[in-house]
Amino acid sequence: MRTYRLTATIWKEQEGYVAKCSELGVASAGDSPSEALTNLKEATELYLENALLIDDLLPIKPFVLDPLDNRGME
Numbered sequence: 001m002r003t004y005r006l007t008a009t010i011w012k013e014q015e016g017y018v019a020k021c022s023e024l025g026v027a028s029a030g031d032s033p034s035e036a037l038t039n040l041k042e043a044t045e046l047y048l049e050n051a052l053l054i055d056d057l058l059p060i061k062p063f064v065l066d067p068l069d070n071r072g073m074e
Contacts, residue, residue, distance in 0.1 A: 006044070010036055024048075 010019045010033045019040035020027040028043045030036035 008037055008040055 004023075006021050006023050008019050008021055010017055013029070016029050016031050017033050017036040018027060018029050019033075019036035021040060021044050024044060024047060026040065026044050026047050028036060028039035030039050
């Protein structure tokens, strides 16, 4: 099984924050950068579970999404 390191980009919108994993095209939102990242982790896990069920991906070991740079976001 391969391990992949995925990135998360987080930016401020008018009414909250958006987090996106560009490698998978998965995005989520929250009221703070940490909430947006937590929601993105959950959405990404669900996406990968689904992809594995339909044999769209090879099995992937657990991973951590790391924001590119969250200094000054909170």
